[in-house]
Amino acid sequence: MLKKEFKRKDVNRMRNLITGKTGASTSTQVGYNKKTKEYKEGDVWTENKKTWTIKKGIKQTISKLDKIKKEIFMPLCCPKCNKVIKGQLSKDNYKAHKKCHDCVIEFEHKLRIRGEYDDYIKKLEAKNSLDIVDEMESYLLDAINTSNEGFVSEDGVVERWKGGIDKTGFSSKIKKAAKTRRAHIEKTLNDEERA
Numbered sequence: 126m127l128k129k130e131f132k133r134k135d136v137n138r139m140r141n142l143i144t145g146k147t148g149a150s151t152s153t154q155v156g157y158n159k160k161t162k163e164y165k166e167g168d169v170w171t172e173n174k175k176t177w178t179i180k181k182g183i184k185q186t187i188s189k190l191d192k193i194k195k196e197i198f199m200p201l202c203c204p205k206c207n208k209v210i211k212g213q214l215s216k217d218n219y220k221a222h223k224k225c226h227d228c229v230i231e232f233e234h235k236l237r238i239r240g241e242y243d244d245y246i247k248k249l250e251a252k253n254s255l256d257i258v259d260e261m262e263s264y265l266l267d268a269i270n271t272s273n274e275g276f277v278s279e280d281g282v283v284e285r286w287k288g289g290i291d292k293t294g295f296s297s298k299i300k301k302a303a304k305t306r307r308a309h310i311e312k313t314l315n316d317e318e319r320a
């Protein structure tokens with residue numbers, strides 16, 4: 126069984142994830158000399174032949190496919206108004222809404238007039254919550270299944286799991302918890318729609 130207890134930083138990391146606070150930084154071990162290097166939200170670096178980044182406070186790999194996808198699927202112009210998508214705001218909006226910032230503003234304005242805005246925001250929030258559950262689930266499954274050799278903590282120290290982990294048991298518990306959470310979010314959304 127797992128003897129390592131969750132430390133305060135693990136709890137903090139989870140809290141950052143849940144509250145959407147993304148300013149948290151992490152560090153990683155470089156080579157064998159226990160030197161640490163600090164990384165922060167959005168940084169991209171190579172380690173163990175993989176490309177890593179920190180997204181929403183979590184260290185994770187970027188697959189080459191993701192990079193290619195991003196380049197292929199971000200169009201030059203907004204499909205709605207045909208204006209060039211420029212600036213980070215429009216790029217972020219394109220990822221979430223498949224249109225530029227101006228078009229999102231216009232769309233939300235129309236929804237407000239029709240009285241559909243609150244419903245739309247609730248759906249967006251639910252979608253966001255579901256994304257967080259997905260991320261948390263894959264983060265935890267990854268943490269459990271990555272290695273039994275140890276775990277590089279945020280201060281660059283390799284922590285070892287004592288006595289190994291019941292990977293199968295933990296994985297199924299995590300999947301079950303994520304499933305329950307998803308069902309809860311979906312139920313809340315449906316109840317609001319009916320009300």
Ligand SMILES: [Zn+2]
Nearest residue numbers: 203206225228
């Ligand atoms: Zn547009």
